[in-house]
């Protein structure tokens with residue numbers, strides 16, 4: 508494992524050769540950027556509707572607002588159709604099919620391995636530490652080989668809910684000579700600073716965040732990547748030209764003008780999470796509730812699969828994670844409204 512800190516990490520040397528050498532699609536919007544009086548360059552319908560024009564391919568208005576909020580530069584942001592687009596593009600940019608690998612730490616979010624499978628990229632799997640669900644540095648280091656190009660770390664982790672130890676993540680950022688992706692889909696619910704503030708220290712870092720959780724915009728499909736300008740340029744080179752539509756860009760700007768609403772939701776959910784955990788712990792069928800830095804909890808229950816089915820029959824859907832590595836007997840429960848949480852607890856009381 509050579510250190511990217513010894514040499515200046517050369518992102519270009521990590522990018523797949525065909526992507527390094529290809530010429531990206533140049534859209535009409537790429538070639539002319541000013542305010543035009545007459546636009547006859549993109550074969551659009553000239554009659555005005557809210558959507559007759561193509562959107563800004565690089566979403567600069569959204570990125571400028573977001574940059575100010577996140578403490579990064581607009582050129583250090585990539586926006587995609589959910590963070591899932593970012594995950595897919597990162598794998599496609601850096602991993603040669605049938606040759607390179609991504610490394611994931613299980614149990615974790617399922618999309619990393621799905622995107623790798625779609626792209627014929629090998630998946631190296633390392634377990635988190637049992638019960639504490641933290642990075643097992645020795646196991647990760649032992650698994651890394653010359654094929655390992657991208658490591659996905661999810662913090663707070665799905666489905667376990669905990670932050671990974673910052674020190675261990677930093678060790679990886681310092682020592683792994685490939686790309687380290689930190690998926691912070693749940694960072695708003697955690698009492699921890701985003702790694703997006705560390706971009707200048709780590710040229711190999713990509714931070715993922717999303718509008719799908721804290722912002723209440725899962726249906727909009729908008730995900731963010733924060734990384735060095737060099738990495739962002741590679742993702743921009745291979746994305747679909749108009750990957751974020753006008754409606755999504757407009758609604759994202761509206762949401763970003765109302766950060767207080769997002770913060771109020773986060774505060775309510777974090778407080779309701781504590782109430783939910785206490786109520787769960789009072790139930791005899793609940794054996795353990797793992798500490799959560801997210802908007803869900805992982806609970807170990809007696810007879811998980813039947814509990815899951817019982818709740819489903821009552822119209823209450825939770826996630827059965829009981830057959831996932833290290834999550835034996837566990838259900839993943841999203842923190843709902845106080846009323847929804849009470850319905851769950853009442854249902855479990857009568858099981």
Ligand SMILES: *Cc1c(COP(=O)(O)O)cnc(C)c1O
Nearest residue numbers: 589590591616665692717719730
């Ligand atoms: C929910 C979730 C996402 C969000 O994905 P989107 O495509 O942005 O909706 C990303 N990562 C993790 C770990 C998640 O749980």
